[in-house]
Amino acid sequence: VASLETKLEHSVVETGSLKLGNGHLGVIAGPCSVESEEQILESAKAVKAAGATALRGGAFKPRTSPYSFQGLKEVGLQYLAAAREATGLSIVTEVMTPEHVDLVAQYSDVLQIGARNMQNYHLLQAVGEIDKPVLLKRGPSATIDEFLLAAEYILDGGNSNVILCERGIRTFEAHTRFTLPLATVPYLKERTHLPVVVDPSHGTGIASLVKPMALAGIAAGADGLIIEVHPNPAEAASDAAQTISTEAFADLMVQCRKVAGALGYKM
Numbered sequence: 001v002a003s004l005e006t007k008l009e010h011s012v013v014e015t016g017s018l019k020l021g022n023g024h025l026g027v028i029a030g031p032c033s034v035e036s037e038e039q040i041l042e043s044a045k046a047v048k049a050a051g052a053t054a055l056r057g058g059a060f061k062p063r064t065s066p067y068s069f070q071g072l073k074e075v076g077l078q079y080l081a082a083a084r085e086a087t088g089l090s091i092v093t094e095v096m097t098p099e100h101v102d103l104v105a106q107y108s109d110v111l112q113i114g115a116r117n118m119q120n121y122h123l124l125q126a127v128g129e130i131d132k133p134v135l136l137k138r139g140p141s142a143t144i145d146e147f148l149l150a151a152e153y154i155l156d157g158g159n160s161n162v163i164l165c166e167r168g169i170r171t172f173e174a175h176t177r178f179t180l181p182l183a184t185v186p187y188l189k190e191r192t193h194l195p196v197v198v199d200p201s202h203g204t205g206i207a208s209l210v211k212p213m214a215l216a217g218i219a220a221g222a223d224g225l226i227i228e229v230h231p232n233p234a235e236a237a238s239d240a241a242q243t244i245s246t247e248a249f250a251d252l253m254v255q256c257r258k259v260a261g262a263l264g265y266k267m
């Protein structure tokens with residue numbers, strides 16, 4: 001169902017302020033985790049002013065260590081909804097279990113399936129049954145075929161609004177947190193009609209590399225970006241090393257519009 005041959009044109013996913021695919025560029029930005037109402041509101045206002053078209057922020061966090069901050073859960077979802085109320089930005093946030101799908105859908109506009117859950121088939125089936133778009137992140141060890149078959153689980157349930165996200169894979173290379181394979185973007189665009197988004201934050205793990213890889217993602221034909229931004233990156237409760245400041249994000253957006261404009265994207 002994801003194949004370009006079945007549809008012959010690239011899909012557009014649109015919900016509220018976010019529109020991406022088939023020439024439309026979407027920019028999803030915000031902190032890794034929702035930490036407080038003030039933090040998410042300040043982030044939302046800053047990324048909106050810089051030109052972001054959706055707000056990200058995790059309320060349910062899949063942390064490597066059980067001793068790390070696990071997210072504010074439902075309270076975090078409420079803060080995200082308040083940020084949408086204040087700015088009009090659509091909300092993208094992760095859901096980790098089938099039991100939480102209805103709860104997360106109640107407060108958000110796009111449900112994110114995290115890299116660690118790309119092959120959680122019961123979760124994929126559960127989001128296949130809702131009528132909100134799903135942002136599916138590539139598993140760090142998944143092949144492209146496995147990635148596309150994971151998307152098929154969602155499409156097969158009747159949900160046709162799936163966004164694919166390249167967020168970097170595990171390789172022998174350790175200078176970056178993950179290896180961000182940008183050839184995935186044009187390759188996927190040849191094979192599937194689904195929009196493709198690049199995550200240069202998790203893809204590199206290094207804040208200074210986020211802007212160049214975001215611009216490279218657009219140049220490679222991505223339909224969107226998802227970027228971690230925080231009013232005070234040094235104090236971020238998760239993923240601080242790869243998080244950029246609101247000022248750095250505003251600069252990134254200026255460059256982003258230049259590249260996107262030169263390539264004929266609509267923003």
Ligand code: PEP
Pocket residue numbers: 032058062113114115116137167202
């Ligand atoms: C995130 O977006 O903060 C996240 C946990 O991403 P990933 O699932 O790609 O690691």
Ligand code: MN
Pocket residue numbers: 032033202228238239
């Ligand atoms: Mn993160």
